[in-house]
Amino acid sequence: MSLKPWREIARPHKDVLEGSFKQSEFAADITQVAKGTAPEEYQDAEKFFARTFITEGMRLLLMSVAQRLAGQGGDPVIQLQTAFGGGKTHTMLAVYHLATNTAGTVNLRDVPPILDAAGIHELPRARIAVLDGIQQSPSHAVTHGNVTVNTLWGEMAWQLLGEEGYALVADSDADGTSPGKEVLKELLTRAAPCVILIDELVAYIRQLELGKQYKGGTFDSNISFVQGLTEALKAVPNAILLASLPESELEIGGTMGQRALQSLEKYFARVESVWKPVGASEAFEIVRRRLFESLSDVSQVESTCRQFSDFYRQNAAKFPVETQSHDYHERLCASYPIHPEVFDRLYEDWSTLDKFQRTRGVLQYLAIVIHRLWNSENRDAMIMPGSLPLEDSNVRNKSIHYLPQGWEPVIEKEIDGPRSVPAAIDGQSTLFGGVQAARRAARAIFLGSAASHQGQLIRGIQVERILLGTVQPGQAIGVFEDVLKRLRDQLHYLYSEQDRYWLDTKPNLRREMESRKQNIDEREELLPLLKDRVTRAFGRNHQFGGVHVFQVSGDIPDDFAAGPRLVVLPANAGYSRTETNQAFGEAEKILRFRGEQPRQKQNRLIYLAPDFDVVSRLKDQARVYLAWRSIASDIESGTLNHDLSHLKQSQRNRDIAEQSLTQLIRETWKWLLVPVEDFVKGRPQLSWEAVSISPAAPNLVETIEQKLREEEWVVYEWSPVHLRKILADWYFKNRDAEVSALKVWQDCCHYLYLPRLVNAEVFRDVISRGVETEDYFGFASAKEDDRYLGFCFGQGAIVPLDESSVLIEREAALTYVRKQEEFKRQADAIQNGGNAAGATDSLPADAGSQSTTSAVIHSKGGDDGTTGSNAAPEPMTHFYGTVSIDPVSAKSRFATLIDEVVENFTLQLGVDVAISIEITARAKDGFSETVQRTVKENCNVLKFSAAEFERE
Template structure:
């Protein structure tokens, strides 16, 4: 059986900070800074993306009833990436056959005009409508709406946009609208004027003259309540005007394996054959079966086997454990997970003694908390666990887990600590936290690891860790308050 190092080759971009796709935005698209070939080389087409492509291109050939698409997902959920992919395909016909499964259906479409506006451009001098007019080469056509800034009506939008197929991309509008609230215009403000302009634009897209125009807009309702309310209101106006609603598309399926596929495509240049993956899955299944026979875990060996075949080169536990903290405030879901996994992959592949040469899967605990960049990434997910990490898990050899591993000459307790840490990172109401001992052992099982000694080492860890707790269901988790062990230590120290 071959190792990760032998079977999976990471992309060079994994090791290159300056070439990371996850920092691209609509400004890069508008300024022509994105190279199509490398972008699509790392792109995985999800079902949501397929629906977006078909919806837009059907519109370009005047066969689509839906002129407005709203991408719905929390911050960092793939909305901007989907917009970039659609914009690049619209403007570069030569790549459609390589990316779109049914590109023949749209072979009559030449280069599509693309207009992009990011709400981060809060200083746009002539508003959203001025930016759109300028990008399609008709800036003067809207001159009457610039001084003072006023909302173009439905007819004005139709006159401006009609003609050849056109794609309009509007991203991160909520922060733009919130900022516009502070800019006074007459007895109103730029926010209200922009809201009216958008409502008129959405309504105009329901007219026959704009049957080949598609508008894609992202929603960040979880992060920007004021702006999102305005956007929802604008879409409601569109429904009232044309008796239909915008099409909602989720870029990354919440209950699907999309994240696995995105990570594979984004991070790895080459993957092994199915028969080689099967050997790895069988080996893990056998290890879990041994642990189950010893009464150490209740996890099903068959589920591990099928899970690995779907998730390789990632351990199937990643899907559940990382999903726990994706709703944390400030964590950017798909984008945040890509960044985290990039750091993990780079960490286990770099160096002559890289861990990838002795590992068969990437597990949730395969990160080095003594690496400053990785420590920062993890603590930003849930900052209140910083003390738990420093005292109990990793502190350049001085943490409890490191001391125990040094005593037994293994890296078992450190991995246990990081596994429990990941299971404790959720920071939302009613979050699922912690793992049972049987779940911990099941997730730790891997070829070449001696699980038999785990119970003894874990018992010692529980006796010495200051921030490790049991909940009422028997799950182990880290908290930001000291436990009874720590209080006893403090009491003893007070008598010295």
């Protein structure tokens, strides 16, 4: 079910709708009502009760007043003491209209049930005396016809009985002394049933300086009057007094106000009051009834509130605990169309401000808000903290009226308005702008935190309450969670700690960060940071021959490394599918040259390029991190003088910036580039292939290796059939029957049109598997004249890869095998007693050599008849081998020697192996002192037994 906007269900009163209300109208004035000059909504009893919600405290008080006036009990004296704006004067007005009974109690909304509960069928009309401590002055008399009144008791007597009543206290009024209990008792008895309403009593008495006589009497005489009046009221069963006393220091005033309050409380405290202040839940109905007409469609209200309640329960982890109860659903209904969170923030937070009047202040504030929302055609389902139109000058001025100086620029720049940062964030993103996420969140933070102050131990509003004040059913909660992070990163007056946010007039450290960010040197600070963080992303566990981060071509080796080399291009060499690619130019320069020399092993390089579209954002984030890191460091060292909260903020922002930087590095270096060559009209033509790497992959190196395997840009396992095709296409074209195996491997490292093998082991493995059958090619470890040494074809073998090894074309290998078989048949015939000499003479030269070799080996086996059948052969117990190694490829060659030769000994039990290395170097012009010193130091560290330079 779709949510209807509040404006289609609840209609404001005419004065709120048209904006014709006056702020003073929300401040009820008991004196104006008594004189008949108050606004109609206060003056007319029926309209007053129509817009008044009878709270529990007011109900009990009106019941007590009615019982007292009817002579059926009730309290004679009631003290009204609540905070500023707590509803004292409004309650007095209810008593005034009930006591005067001008419209008949049956016509007063919600009053008949009160009288029924009190057991009163007919309420007598009572005389009313209204004493206003602000209207009356101790120094000025008031004239009523021929009577001049000086004191409070004189004014009370006149209002109750006119000249008759004044005559009872005339002497006391003239000399400013209290009339006494008996006189007051007689006055009340004659006037009964009667009600005396005294408002702002402290404001009157605090004007009386001690020891000084005024027309209105002295401080002591007025206190004595109050004492006598309270005692007299006990003796008159149908007379009652209601007096309002302040609770806040703002109303009490200075020393005299405090003294007056203490004196008055001593006498009022003797009588138990039935007054109870307005509760927050009751305030819902008070405000709604005053600001809105009766709701026409109660079922629609229930439907809207039910959707809100269900939404909170479905996302219980995102909202406060109290939203999960049925009571909160009832609160939603009771406060509609205003969200309960608005009332909670105003009553719990803003009511702590000295200037903010409780119920009256809420009425004044919300009247302006509702008027603005109505005129701007606001379509929210309920009026929420995120709905507050703070961009409106009237709403903004009313908001900052209660706050310390300095909030106006904060609201304009950081909260709401056409030029504010939240408005810009909403404008830049349709995701945020569609629900005004940034502005709504900023408004909710303002309402929930502006009333706090720096002295509080825990400041701010929790994320769950920000969401409660912004998100409506059907909207994505994650959007508002994301926008909070965006606000935190961009606002200068927003603070955050753990899950709490608050705004302040004091700027946070973001401005300092922005200043430092602009001064970061790209070459000295930014690029080294990026190089370090990109290097960290690869680690050390990989199959690359090396990972070269931001290195120039001269620093990237040109060799037969154990694996391809991964070249990470710098940030200024970005790749883009739509832009002119700087990446290709930088990569080709490294591909073709090593420094100023041509590069030979071009097919050993793979490139990782940054995303052109992300580089600028990455650099900005890196500057942010460097700025926060320097700020945190300076605060820790005392260079920057800030408090502990700013230190925590800088450290938190530093850590957040570092996390974002790490993520952005993955998002930036995402393009894997591989050079390939195709032959066009007989000439190789360079082209580039590119594929993106997922930034979300847990391991960057593994992901790159997997992608290289998937795209077959690097061969990790090769099939013999592919090697056979390569040999046929490039090496056996001109009736060549063999080729150096080492040359084929090196050519694969040189030329881009050949396969890119991950290492030499893959090449050895494909040869080893290829010679197991007679389908592909043959192999020999060496060739002497026309003989193949270590010939393999159709059988498995260990494949050495050196300058002597050769690959043999399949047909040539088959021919060689047939020749070998023929020679063997002839040798067998000779061995079986034929004409050895004749047979030998008829063999080719190579066949005779082969036969002789076989004979020698056989005789060493001990079964040729020369040593006797029972003689045991003497075992071979010592091996010695010497080999010369090319110093350029020594590293890989030595590894091969270990694998192919040494491991055959070390894997056997009881075999002692010793390896010694002899290094000889000659320089025609001699070695420099630097070279000599370096070599000697390194030889000492490596524990050389001998290492000397000498002259020849």
